[in-house]
Structures are given as structure tokens and as C-alpha cells.
Amino acid sequence: MAETASGISVGHWLRQHPQLVRIDLELSLCYVLDCSRAHLLGHADSILSIGQLKQLQDWTDQLHAGIPFAYLCGKQEFWGLELAVDASVLIPRPDTETVVEQALACLPNQSQVAANGVRPRLLDLGTGSGAIALALATERKDVEIHACDISAPSLALARANSEALQLPVHFHHSDWFDSIDGRFDIVVANPPYIDPADPHLAALHAEPSHALIAQERGLADLRKICCDAARHLHLHGWLVLEHGYDQGAAVRALLAANGFSAPQTRRDLGGNERVSWGQKGAHDAQLTHG
Numbered sequence: 001m002a003e004t005a006s007g008i009s010v011g012h013w014l015r016q017h018p019q020l021v022r023i024d025l026e027l028s029l030c031y032v033l034d035c036s037r038a039h040l041l042g043h044a045d046s047i048l049s050i051g052q053l054k055q056l057q058d059w060t061d062q063l064h065a066g067i068p069f070a071y072l073c074g075k076q077e078f079w080g081l082e083l084a085v086d087a088s089v090l091i092p093r094p095d096t097e098t099v100v101e102q103a104l105a106c107l108p109n110q111s112q113v114a115a116n117g118v119r120p121r122l123l124d125l126g127t128g129s130g131a132i133a134l135a136l137a138t139e140r141k142d143v144e145i146h147a148c149d150i151s152a153p154s155l156a157l158a159r160a161n162s163e164a165l166q167l168p169v170h171f172h173h174s175d176w177f178d179s180i181d182g183r184f185d186i187v188v189a190n191p192p193y194i195d196p197a198d199p200h201l202a203a204l205h206a207e208p209s210h211a212l213i214a215q216e217r218g219l220a221d222l223r224k225i226c227c228d229a230a231r232h233l234h235l236h237g238w239l240v241l242e243h244g245y246d247q248g249a250a251v252r253a254l255l256a257a258n259g260f261s262a263p264q265t266r267r268d269l270g271g272n273e274r275v276s277w278g279q280k281g282a283h284d285a286q287l288t289h290g
């Protein structure tokens, strides 16, 4: 039986919510109408049913309350992959693709790996939805990828994403390196790095604080990872870290202070310093190789 028409068109509904982000409204409509954005924009005069209008009203109430669209629809795209997300994980950001790009640049290429006959080992610390680990797994089947998180619900979601995408990753429930064995060729992390006093936190209230906030003006987890990483890296292994737009100099200093040679920083698409990295050097190797 046909659903009762509400008399409200797609275009009219869009104009009723000028305070909300337009793309969130369009994606809400696409989800409820089960259509593409191109189709939606070409059919602005389509009439919504009463049922569709009710669901849209529920979502706009939540958007007004600051719930991100990704939590409403339960998914987010990252590196071309569709990842399931829920309120236990940070919604993966486009800026974090800079970590993936830098990790790919640090890894030996496929012919070097084939010639060497040994799969490089990579660890993603604080994997959340699995975004970084899964993006790397889709690019490099010849790399053994491990990922950890301190949050059991995050880890369950990351595992589910790994299974749904059929991208194998070894998952570990671990407080940073505490339950991680063996050494790696590359360690990547997007740890919490927001200062508890940062006024931007208010806008992120729907996302888990364990994914966002770090003490010491946002540097506590970055410092801990920099201090411990060398013991878990092979000689000449890489540590690649995402950080806040104003933390580049501090993270380069942390890398240098912990024996990583020539720390460098890469900017994100917005032009902000976003990812810093360094290579475990020979000096550090004398200190940490047993």
C-alpha cells in the first residue's frame, strides 16, 4: 500500500532547516529515500511520505543536539572504505588520511618486500573503528598489520569492520604497547591530543572523551608513545604520529628527544601541520636493542 504523502517536497524540507549543515541534510534525505545525492538534487520536487518526514524530524532533532550525521546513519567513509561507526569510536576524519599517506611513504615498496622475503610488520596504536589499519590493509596485502585499542567496544567494532571488508588485521586489547609483543617496522598512531581546556571540545561532546582528550595540554599520550616506541621498533623503523595543528614543533621535539632521527612534519589538506614522523636511529638502537 502506498504511504500517505505529507505534501512537503524535498526542496521545501531542505529550506526548512537553514541552521543545519546542508550536506548533513542532503545525506539524511538520501538515506531515508534510499537514493544517490545526484538523484536527490535532480528531484527536489518529490513529495515526502509521512513516515519519511517522521524519521527526518527525528534525525534533525539529533543533529540540532550536536549528534554527528555519521552516528545517525552508522557509517563513515575513510580512504574509500565504508566503515561502520557508533558512539564508542571517534568518527574517522579526512585529515587522518595524511597518516595513511605517510605510512605508505615509509614502507618499503612491494618489490623490495618480495626481494627481501619478509613481510614488514606495522602496528596501529589506538585503532578506534580500525580506519588507519584497514586503509593500510587495503593498500598493502604484503604487510602484516596489527592494531590495538584500550577500549573493548572500539576493538569489537574494528574487528567487525575488518571482517565486513575482508581485510585481515591482528587486533589486540592493549594500553598502548603494554600487551604488544615483538618488534615492528612501523608504528602509526592517531592518539587523543586535545587539551582538556580547549574550547573546541564542546562541539565534540557526542564523541568519546577517551578518543579525544589528553593531559599535559594534549601531549601526554603523544609523549608516552614517543618514549616507549623505540623498544618496539626494529632499527631504522618508523614512528608516524597524528597531532593537533599547533603541536608540530612539540612532537618533533619529543621524537628527537627519544632518539628518532630528523623528525619531519606533513600538512593536511587544510594546510595545517598534522603528522610528524621520525626514524629509529643507530644511537637509539644501542640504548634499546638488547
Ligand SMILES: C[S@@+](CC[C@H](N)C(=O)[O-])C[C@H]1O[C@@H](n2cnc3c(N)ncnc32)[C@H](O)[C@@H]1O
Pocket: 089, 090, 091, 092, 093, 096, 125, 126, 127, 128, 129, 130, 131, 132, 148, 149, 150, 151, 154, 174, 175, 176, 190, 191, 192, 193, 210, 211, 212
Ligand atoms: C583519536 S582516536 C583515533 C581512532 C582512529 N585511529 C582514527 O584515526 O580514527 C584515539 C584512539 O585511541 C584509543 N586510546 C586512548 N587511550 C589509549 C590507550 N592508553 N591505549 C590504547 N588506545 C588508546 C581510543 O580508544 C581511540 O580509539
